[in-house]
Amino acid sequence: MRNIEVAWIFHELADLLELKGEDFFKIRAYRNAARILAGLEESVEEIWKRGELVKTPGIGRNIAAKIDEILTTGRLRKLEDLLREIPSGVLDIMSLPGIGPKRAGIIFKNLGVSSIGELAKAAREGRVKSLPGMGGKTENAILRYIEARENSCGRTLLVTARELAGELAGYLKDVAGATRVEAGGSIRRWQETVGDIDLVVASDDPGKVLDILESHPRIKEVIERDGQSGSFQTGWGIVVDVEVVSGDFFETALFLSTGSKAHLGRLRKLGQGQGLSADFPGSPVRFAYKNETDIYSCLGLPYIPPELREDRGEVEAALGNRLPELFDLRDIKGDLHIHTDWSDGLHSVERMAARAREKGYQYIAITDHSQSLKIARGLSPKRLKKQHEHIRSLNENSDGFYILTGIEVDILPKGGLDCPEEILKETELVIASVHSAFKQDRDTMTARIISAVENRNVDIIGHLTGRLIGQRDEYALDVERVLEAAADCGTILEINSSPDRLDLNDVNARRAKERGIRMAVSTDAHDLKRMDEMPYGVAVARRAWLERENVVNTAGWEELRKILKKK
């Protein structure tokens, strides 16, 4: 069983206990354990086999015993007992914004409603507003959120889809002897969410490939299947579409699978204009291309990377030889948004820095939360100073690697920052972010953020729009006005690589580039493992057509130092 799956069980346990009104600290301990398990680099099974679970901070005797039960039997009795009392659909209700354990409990007990669908029906019939503590506004909000959720229905975060696709691809190579397996579709274009996983497989024995895939533990059901392809429902709720081709046709099939539809449509038109329709993939005849470069060159185009294939002007740019020179992960020289155990991170400054060195970075910025973010143990000016002293001492024998003193300072609801200016002035990297009062009106929020953009001591604005993909909308914000201010002041904007944020998104980042704004691609990592999420931010940058010069942390340390000084 994977770490994330064990973690998930404790999350669910915590949610159910919260519904029952159990002790806050017990629930927090389960949540904490889930977070620790998800962040473990080693497999929890390995640690368990060595009998060293309790050596992990945050895992005590009780939770270790539960992990033991999970890994031995594949289930947890306590969880199953709770699920008999409270249907899991009630947990879905609890996941709606504004609905916590108390309200979900009231809805379940008073209306007998135990799924999102039933709740929508009850709300439409006006039965929710009569419940204690709820009124018309709550009822409307519930309906709005459910509708929004239905609209985005069925889309999975890119990171989840990539993980599953990677697992299945490895399996097909190892077990079914497929020579090549790759995910096409929106995964290959690094779109932020994914509908279905599209796998392209090279093999001379499609029957065997499909048989073996069917036997994979993640595959729950065959939706359809023929000689060359199949569609399968997975246990993670995502559908996997598989196409098996012979090796000669692999590149063509991958190209077609990658899309996007709009991009292929544009190419098709171009091909017809050149009288190339019979030669062009998508026509009834399939041609074996050696690689995608050949496909593009038969249309008179240079290679277009998958991230650009969205019909957002890339074909025209290619025709005019104006495609951007995209950078990649290897160009990233440091991470400028890192949390540690000084606030709500899991690991020490030393460990995060050591990992950054292993990655070949030249620098990182330690940017823990500021004081008002109590839940994250935000740093008071006094503790911040202490942390910065500590960092300076670590830098003393640093042989070329540099840790920047930093802070992620809250932009307070009334504007202004959550840390005295004289301290910010001495801090090498200041990120300013919104973490409270998300529901302010558009003008207030815009003015609030612009106040930070204009602050001379602020280097970077963190996760500008505050969205959490599939969970929380952007706050009301006039992005255009903020971009204008950032361009005027030379303030850097963050591309947050956290797969549920990706904020700026590709569209906003491209608008920022057009205005000459510089950006930083950062992970916002709260533990070692999440420092690995940089590729997701890099993908946003690529989808936004950014080049090296647009992104400050492609600069080496000496150059970055100059950029930061200039502000």
Place this chain on the structure above:
DNA sequence: GCCGTTTTCGGCCCGACTGTTTTCAGTCG
């Protein structure tokens, strides 16, 4: 639930906002 060299028991968690109230409970970060 976890943790611990001042403690094996008692601390761990806080303030703002919202919608519902008519003085506050629930939710959120």
